[in-house]
Amino acid sequence: MNIGFVGTGAIAEAVIHGLCTCAEPPQSVVVSPRSTERSRRLAGLYGCLTVADSNQAVADRSDWTFITVTPDIAGTVLEALCFRPEQNVVNCVSTLTFDRARALVGPDVNLFKAVPLPPIAKGRGPVAYCPFNDGLEQMFGQIGTPVAANDEAELRALAAVTSQIAAFHMYQAEVQNWLERRNIPSDRAQAYVSSMFYALSSQSVATDAPSFEDLGKEAFTPGGLNAQAMSFLRQEDWFSRTAVSLDGILTRLNET
Numbered sequence: 650m651n652i653g654f655v656g657t658g659a660i661a662e663a664v665i666h667g668l669c670t671c672a673e674p675p676q677s678v679v680v681s682p683r684s685t686e687r688s689r690r691l692a693g694l695y696g697c698l699t700v701a702d703s704n705q706a707v708a709d710r711s712d713w714t715f716i717t718v719t720p721d722i723a724g725t726v727l728e729a730l731c732f733r734p735e736q737n738v739v740n741c742v743s744t745l746t747f748d749r750a751r752a753l754v755g756p757d758v759n760l761f762k763a764v765p766l767p768p769i770a771k772g773r774g775p776v777a778y779c780p781f782n783d784g785l786e787q788m789f790g791q792i793g794t795p796v797a798a799n800d801e802a803e804l805r806a807l808a809a810v811t812s813q814i815a816a817f818h819m820y821q822a823e824v825q826n827w828l829e830r831r832n833i834p835s836d837r838a839q840a841y842v843s844s845m846f847y848a849l850s851s852q853s854v855a856t857d858a859p860s861f862e863d864l865g866k867e868a869f870t871p872g873g874l875n876a877q878a879m880s881f882l883r884q885e886d887w888f889s890r891t892a893v894s895l896d897g898i899l900t901r902l903n904e905t
């Protein structure tokens with residue numbers, strides 16, 4: 650498999666680390682010029698990676714071409730590229746809609762849209778994409794959890810959920826800070842909180858895992874500590890506010 654990246658920024662780097670360290674790395678990876686420090690570093694790490702002298706050379710030398718430039722220039726960059734018929738192009742630009750990308754790449758290209766996330770660098774995390782494709786299932790399955798959306802509306806809903814990442818970490822920080830205010834040293838507080846959240850989330854990833862609701866109920870003893878915390882958070886509308894926040898994100902994504 651020959652993979653190319655037009656745009657060698659943070660998310661391209663994460664996908665490259667994931668792919669180049671997985672069980673079956675690609676035959677070749679070619680990245681666009683610019684971000685020279687990053688691409689030089691990546692070429693030093695991975696023998697299969699080369700830096701092309703133009704964006705077009707990336708398209709010419711790849712079977713799977715990832716578009717990983719920022720939204721402001723994505724249209725101009727794509728418009729200038731020529732692709733072979735049935736070449737696979739994976740649009741990772743959050744605000745570049747499927748229809749707009751299709752208009753830019755032409756009707757003969759196999760066009761996909763994907764939402765990789767930074768933890769993919771370490772072979773973890775979901776990759777929402779559409780439409781379903783065996784090659785992408787296999788590629789993303791080696792470096793994370795592919796979740797194929799049926800259409801762009803579904804993909805946008807999955808993408809909206811990525812807005813919860815900062816909130817998740819800030820919640821962890823809040824719990825850690827609370828421990829520190831009770832004189833637990835920062836390193837021990839962080840180790841405790843990260844290990845607890847890691848263990849809890851790892852319980853839910855197996856294919857036969859109980860639902861989140863069931864996991865919640867298992868942790869809930871009537872009159873117990875979790876029951877007290879849940880009751881307080883429900884009274885404060887803590888859970889329903891999450892859905893309101895997601896609605897706002899989805900509205901914004903739908904407007905772009």
Ligand SMILES: NC(=O)c1ccc[n+]([C@@H]2O[C@H](COP(=O)([O-])OP(=O)(O)OC[C@H]3O[C@@H](n4cnc5c(N)ncnc54)[C@H](OP(=O)(O)O)[C@@H]3O)[C@@H](O)[C@H]2O)c1
Binds near residue numbers: 681682765
């Ligand atoms: N970061 C994420 O977690 C994430 C997740 C999912 C999707 N995305 C999407 O991925 C895209 C890239 O995000 P990012 O965070 O990786 O951005 P980034 O770190 O700013 O990377 C953008 C890259 O594009 C390069 N570039 C600029 N103009 C170019 C041109 N004309 N031709 C070729 N390359 C050019 C930049 O080079 P210079 O440094 O030399 O300017 C840089 O290497 C965005 O559209 C974003 O929506 C990001």
